[in-house]
Every structure is written in C-alpha cells, then in structure tokens.
Amino acid sequence: MSYPSLLAETVTFTGHNGDRGEAYYARPTRAEKFPGIVVVHHLPGWDEWIIEVVRKFAHHGFAAISPHLYFRNGPGSPDDVGARVRASGGVPDDQVVGDVAGAMAFLRAQANANGKVAIIGFCSGGRHAYLCACCIDNVDAVVDCWGGNVIVDDKTQLNAKRPVAPIDLTENLRAPLLGLFGNDDQNPTPEHVNRTEAVLRRLGKNYEFHRYPDAGHAFFNTKRTAFRAEQAADGWAKIFAFLRKHLAA
C-alpha cells in the first residue's frame, strides 16, 4: 500500500545535550498510526537524495525524519556545512547517538506514532545506524546500508570523535538488523561484511544480510553511476518487508 498524499517539512528537534536543530520530517496525511524511521545521512551531508529518501518512506507508510547532523556547524547551505565538518574530521559519535535518539523521541511524540521506531543509514550513516542501535535502548529495528568502518583494523584510525569501532559494541545490539551490501564495495569490503556477520552469528543476534553482485557502494543512489536498478529495487523491497515485520504495532 502506498500513501502518495503526504506532508513534508523542515522541523525543529531536540538532539544531543538538549541542542535544538533542524530535521526533515515527512509522513502520510491519512489519519492512521504509522511506524517511525530515522534516516541518517552520509558524510557529505544532508543532501537532496536523503531528503528524497525521507519522502519515499512517507510514501510507503512511515513517519520519517532525517536530522541534519551538522546543524551545529552552520550557517550555510548543507554542502558548505558538510565540507566544513569534513575539514574538521567529522562529528563525534556520541553527538550523533544523541541526535538520533532525539529524532526518535520526536517521532514517538507525534500523534500519528504507533510507538515503533527504526533507524536506517547509508554509507557513513550506515555505520552510524549500527552504532546507534548498539547504544540506544528502544530501537525496534535497524538497517545498515553499506556502512563502512564498522570494523576498524587499524586502531590508529580511532580517535576522540570515533573512539570505538561499532563492531566492538555488537554485544549491546538488541534490535533486529538488516544489512545490504554490494559485493564490489571497497568499504565495507565483502571480507568485512563476512566478519561482521560472523560476530552477529556468534553473539546470537537477530539479523539478515543481503549481498548484491555487480553492485558497489551506494547502489541505491539514482544520482550516481553506481546506481543499479535491479539490485536497488530488490533492496528497497527487502527494507520495506523487514520494517513492516518489525514495526507493526
């Protein structure tokens, strides 16, 4: 079932440390209860594609929100702010966790909420989604789309902003996890995906991984040559099936 009649707007949410920032929020207009989903953007920033993804979720019957994780680093357009954040080494993991938890609280506070909330992230946002699901208690489902650096072999890459590799927090993961990956991806490599799966299996976690041939990184992104129509269509179908299974009220 689709919900082409939807409302989409920029809203203010309360994130980490009580800081108030902007987020993009879309939901069906129909007077029903809907599951929620937090959409985590990739490192370049809060771009047009991630905004489109928020509306896509609303179209498919979710109340979706994407917090602008760089709102503290303004003013400026999202691309300029993203460049500024990149030059300063990214945003701290604990701040992202606080912002995502705040966006989840925003969704649960809405009159249309069915109470269930998932997290999905793409690229570095996939890593953030995995991290958040290990750090936030009340996550009902999580989707990691090709998040790189979940495993960190070179520990010199860990720093004050990213002090722990998410894989080392997997014990704390309680939400069911869906992972989508391209077999031609360089980060995460298929070997990293296999090692992540081995940890999930060893710890008895509820997960499903899907690996796609002839697909690299960001194969959902219609604005890039990496887009793979067939694999992306299957991936979206798996995402919606997974979320409907785990977010039913």
Add this chain to the structure above:
Amino acid sequence: MCSYIVEKTAVSGSAKGPNGWMRIDTANVYFDHPYHAPLDHALAIDFVCEADGANERVAVELSADSARALVKNILAALTSGEGAHAA
C-alpha cells in the same frame, strides 16, 4: 565509501566565490562522494580562509582523470610561465 581523509595544503592567494573575492589560506583536498558532480567519487578541493573562520569556500568536484590532467597542466603552466617571465 565515506572517507574522513582530508589533505590540507597551506596556500596563499585569493578565490572568487558567490560573495566576490576573498583571501584564502587553505586548500582542503579529498577524494570521496561528491555533493553535486554525477560521479561515484570525485576529487574535491575546497578553498577556504581558516584565518577568517572558513565560513565561505570555493569548491570544485572533478573526476579522477580530469584531476590528474589538471595537476599535470598546473605544473606545465608553472614551468612555462616561470620560464617566460625569467627570460
């Protein structure tokens, strides 16, 4: 992949952005997902003035091949230009 790797170069000069000319002191160079160019990865250069707060930037996103061609021609222009001015 999303990479946090940024090569910072101290530069001296000016750049023209949406608000006109500004002095610059830094070029941030990285190879990652572009914001605008329809490429999977792009060589990006952000020219900023950190001394002025880096609130503005002049940005380019180039394909890897064209970035390499640019590097070659920057060096060629410097060699021929400096040679001509020294003559």
